[in-house]
Amino acid sequence: MEVEITNGQNIIQLLFDEFASCLVIETALTVNWPDCAGSVGQYYALSNFSSDKRNSLTSRLNQVLIDGEEEEVYNSIKEFLELFSNGIYNVNIYTMKLDTYNFMYEGQVEYSENVAMNERFSGAFYPYSYDKLNIFFTTPNHAINNDRVEYYKQIIQNGLRPKTITYELYSPINADYTACYLLDGHHKTKAYIELGLDIPTVNIVKTERVEGQTQAILNASAPILKDFEFEHFLINNYENLENVDFINDSFLTSKLDEILSKKSQIGIGIPQLFIKLDRSKDDKSLNWLIERLKILSENQTMGNGLILHYYGFSKSLNCNCWTYDKIENVEDFNNWINKILPNNGYNA
Numbered sequence: 001m002e003v004e005i006t007n008g009q010n011i012i013q014l015l016f017d018e019f020a021s022c023l024v025i026e027t028a029l030t031v032n033w034p035d036c037a038g039s040v041g042q043y044y045a046l047s048n049f050s051s052d053k054r055n056s057l058t059s060r061l062n063q064v065l066i067d068g069e070e071e072e073v074y075n076s077i078k079e080f081l082e083l084f085s086n087g088i089y090n091v092n093i094y095t096m097k098l099d100t101y102n103f104m105y106e107g108q109v110e111y112s113e114n115v116a117m118n119e120r121f122s123g124a125f126y127p128y129s130y131d132k133l134n135i136f137f138t139t140p141n142h143a144i145n146n147d148r149v150e151y152y153k154q155i156i157q158n159g160l161r162p163k164t165i166t167y168e169l170y171s172p173i174n175a176d177y178t179a180c181y182l183l184d185g186h187h188k189t190k191a192y193i194e195l196g197l198d199i200p201t202v203n204i205v206k207t208e209r210v211e212g213q214t215q216a217i218l219n220a221s222a223p224i225l226k227d228f229e230f231e232h233f234l235i236n237n238y239e240n241l242e243n244v245d246f247i248n249d250s251f252l253t254s255k256l257d258e259i260l261s262k263k264s265q266i267g268i269g270i271p272q273l274f275i276k277l278d279r280s281k282d283d284k285s286l287n288w289l290i291e292r293l294k295i296l297s298e299n300q301t302m303g304n305g306l307i308l309h310y311y312g313f314s315k316s317l318n319c320n321c322w323t324y325d326k327i328e329n330v331e332d333f334n335n336w337i338n339k340i341l342p343n344n345g346y347n348a
Helices: 051-067 070-083 146-157 186-195 214-224 227-236 250-262 269-280 283-297 330-340
Strands: 002-005 012-016 021-025 027-034 042-046 087-096 101-104 123-125 133-137 164-171 180-184 199-207 307-314 319-326
Touching: 002 070, 012 164, 012 214, 021 214, 027 214, 027 227, 042 214, 042 227, 051 070, 051 164, 051 180, 070 087, 070 199, 133 186, 146 186, 180 186, 186 199, 214 227, 214 250, 227 250, 227 269, 250 269, 250 283, 269 283, 269 307, 269 330, 283 330, 307 330, 319 330
Parallel strands: 101 133, 133 180, 164 199
Antiparallel strands: 002 087, 012 021, 021 027, 027 042, 042 123, 087 199, 164 180, 307 319
16 A cells, blocks of 8 residues: 655654664654674664653554454554655555564673673674564563563464554665664564564555755764764764764764764764865855864874875775875874865864
């Protein structure tokens, strides 16, 4: 069933920039992004969004999902979609086969005591499975009520097949999908898994040409991410950073300043942003850029591991590409500035 929403309430949104996705139900609920470590790892984080609030949004649906006929389910979902943002949605009822799906939730990677606290991501999956379909829980483990799971196990054993709801977004720009999020039915899902039974679900897919959503994702996800998680997220989202309006976003500028002042590696997205602003010839942008360069020139790790990237000739690769300098002192920093922003004229 295809549904077009033209007067959506924007309570439920799925933001995506083809690097990360963020599920929002009034406030950020879940965010997922790659580990960018040359592996097949993924990170994700959850908020402690009120289960009562979420349940209030799906309470009218719940009985229909438990015992409603297919037509009743489709009609109820169509009404439920009024809570979403405007756009085209495809709704299908099908069965998730346990042997072809993975269910992703908190605590699936256990860290040893040797791993520093600022390296323990809230949710990490390694290796991230690509040979199965992955469904992300959007409720923390502590919010799963065992009595409720037992209730669903009982009615399933009595012959009913209550349905869950999954939600994902498809962007036709690069034919890319977000993670698939379990929007409703965590207790049902746990019950089916414990019983070893396949899971009937209502799958909602929004088709949208996603562009320019990185700033919204960064702002929405910041409250549910640890500082080091947010820094990892921002630094590695290099393909989209230059399209973020930092100049008019004081919050994101403050988070960027923390990175510039203390991180030993700032990736290539931030230099790309600097290059774009330097070429803009806009006084406000240039003044903002100079302030950021001043902060970076006082980076705590200068002379102790600071690496800054620039686009130029790499002797080791014998070609022009993104390469880097080790910054031992202010002279090295000024040399880097001259490579990346040759017409800027700034010197520390």
